[in-house]
Amino acid sequence: MAGEASLTTLLQQMEPVLNEGEFVFCSTGAIDDKYWQKAIGTFREKEGLTVIINKMTADEFNLSYELVFSWITLTVHSALEAVGLTAAFSTALSNEGISCNVVAAFYHDHIFVPQKDADKAMSILQNLGG
Secondary structure (H helix, E strand, O other): OOOEOOHHHHHHHOOEEEOOOOEEEEEEOOOOHHHHHHOOEEEEEOOEEEEEEEHHHHHHOOOOOOOOEEEEEEOOOEOOOOOOHHHHHHHHHHHOOOOOEEEEOOOOEEEEEEHHHHHHHHHHHHHHOO
């Protein structure tokens, strides 16, 4: 099933969901199975492996991090070639002073916002589609 590409439809149907838990971004030089098995997401950069992981797991593995995030999933199946969705929600959040880190996966967009801003971000995203 192909993802949705219409920005209007994406905004109307995005239905943000706040996932339970506290999440952190860590960087590690080691590529270890324990990270892969527990990670929400990973990305290899020249400086090291970025791991998005539950805060409790990061603490268990003694991984350092700078900020604790909440994870919001937009449940609409967005096409990878869709244009404007990231700009729309990041601008709306930015206008309210909320930073966001975005992961576009195959089916959905995932937004990581500072934990203190989660409720406000959810309200903004819920109202974005009209």
